Amino acid sequence: MDLSAGHVWVMISAALVLLMTPGLAFFYGGMTRAKSALNMMMMSFSAIALVAVVWVLWGYSMSSGEGVAQLFGNPLAAFGLESLLNTEDLIGAGYGATFAIITVALISGAIADRAKFGAWVVFVPVWVTLVYCPLAFMIWGGGLLGADGAIGAWAGEAIDFAGGTVVHINAGVAGLILALILGKRKGFGKDPAQRPHNIPLVMLGAALLWFGWFGFNGGAAATTEEAGLIWVNTMAAPAAAMLGWLVIERVRDGRPTSLGAASGVVAGLVAITPACANVSPVGAVGLGLVAGVLAALAVGLKYRFGYDDSLDVVGVHLVAGLVGTLALGFIALPVEGVGGGLFYGGGFAQLWAQTVAAAVSVVFCAVLTVLIGLAIHKTIGFRVTEEQEVTGVDLTQHAESAYEFGGLGTGGTFIPHPATDRSAHNAGARSAIKEEVNA
Known part of the structure; x- marks a missing residue:
């Protein structure tokens, strides 16, 4: 079998997406306290190890192929990927693994400084099996939310090109649930030591994330024209989001910050993920601007509502993921004469489909994560002791x-x-x- 340019591009894209998880480790590691930095990075690196093994054994099978009640694929259909040997499908399987890895790693930022590493190691394979893989199947694998699925046929097929629901809403909801289960850090909202300890590390992580995101969004491009649109949108949206975030900081706090710039970039990348192939460059700029503004405002909600989302997984990934997913109902481009979003004369059909998909994703993830998180918390315990937290999870866990x-x-x-x-x-x-x- 000849290796085509398309196959090479997917393999390069998979490598770019895999690089995003070490990039996230830098991003999160710099945002946490000095005595928790290694633990934070270990949570990302361990996600690579755990999810990769799960994906090879049964994760890929559960996210694609023969469905079980339209909820998940048969775990044994391609167990160990044996049936994919000598086929080009192995490339797609590898690419899909990198999405599962980054999704799980994103969750860890919500519970920084206070989670038992052993509990995290248990949580990762269970969550990716029971939450990520089924939702990926429901959205991308022809399941419940697909065009022929029970919900998709009723509400319409939602657009999620690269993971607004499957990745970011999913991770944001899971992060919120775990933050509520583990509770607040000692001194939450009062201790200045809880501020990021290494902003240059955060900026480096943001740069690696932005770089890898071109593979994240562009790896599934079907044509040269689509690839060009995705590339430009992946550049434009985070740029506009950074500006939006900095404007909010300037107005609210009196000065823009480098942490805000890095966070704005990520918020824009999150928002453009589901929409990268379905909005115009001008639409991407508008989407990024709105996402940057709303995410910047949303990160302060944890103090108002009293949940300790350590590194703003909820404010950035859940909020910007919802913005990007729902925005398609307004600004999705028409495709081959079929009506797009509301602003293009497509009516409310796409907005309804996007809203239903987002709602199902939120409820599905919330219910399953509550069950998984509480089961771990009530058995082996998910949170370190107060003494271990004060000493630092780097020392006490590693x-x-x-x-x-x-x-x-x-x-x-x-x-x-x-x-x-x-x-x-x-x-x-x-x-x-x-x-x-x-x-």
Whole structure:
């Protein structure tokens, strides 16, 4: 079988999307506290390892192929991808894995600084199996929300080119649920130490995310013309969102920030994800501007409503994901004479389809994540103790520290540290460690 240019492009796109998860690790790692940076990055890297294995064994089968009650694919249909050997379908399977990986990794930002790493390792494969794969099947695999599915046939087929519902609304809802289950960090809203500790790392992560997003959105392009539209929209929307976010900061806070610029870029990327192949470049600019403004306003809601979404997964991914998904009901371009969004004379049909798909995604994810999260929290426990949180989850969960200041941490080794060694019961030693870390 000859390797065509299309196959090569999908493989390159898959590599770009895989790079987004280490990019997210930098983005999240810089946004959290210094004593939690490695744990935050480990949550992203572990998502790669866990989801990749699940995807090969049964995840791909559940997200495509022969359906079970229009809810998920038969897990055994392509178990281990054996049936895909010597076919070009393996390329698509690999590309799909990278979407599942980044979706799960996004959730981790909502529970930064306070989650048990072991509980996260249990949560990831269970959640991707019971939530991500079924929703991907329902939207993209010909399931419930597809054109021939029970809901899709009734409400109309929603547009989600690259993951507004499957990735961002899904991750945003899951992040909110876990943040509520784990509760607030000690000193939430009051402790200035909870501010991002390394903004250059955040900017580097945002840059890698933006770079990888061209593969995220463009990998499924069917024609050269569509690829060009996707590329321009993936450039324009986050640029406009960054400007919108900075304007809000200037008006509200008196000055724009680099953290706001990076967050605005991500909000714009999220919003354009479902719409990248179905809106004009001008529409992408307008969509990005609206997403940047609304996401900038939304990140403050956690203080008003009292939920501790550590790194603004809800404000950025859920809100911007909803904006991008619903906006298609207004600005989707007509396709081959078929009416597009409301602004193009297509009536309310597409808006209704988008609204139903978003609502089903929210409810499905919320219910399943509550069940999974509570099951873990009530058995092995999802949250570290207050003492471990104060000491820092890098030391207490990994016996490492991201930075060496005066001999703190273990410099990347696995030498047992008094804060985590089960044989170290000397309260005075733990107290001294705590004082060093807090200093």
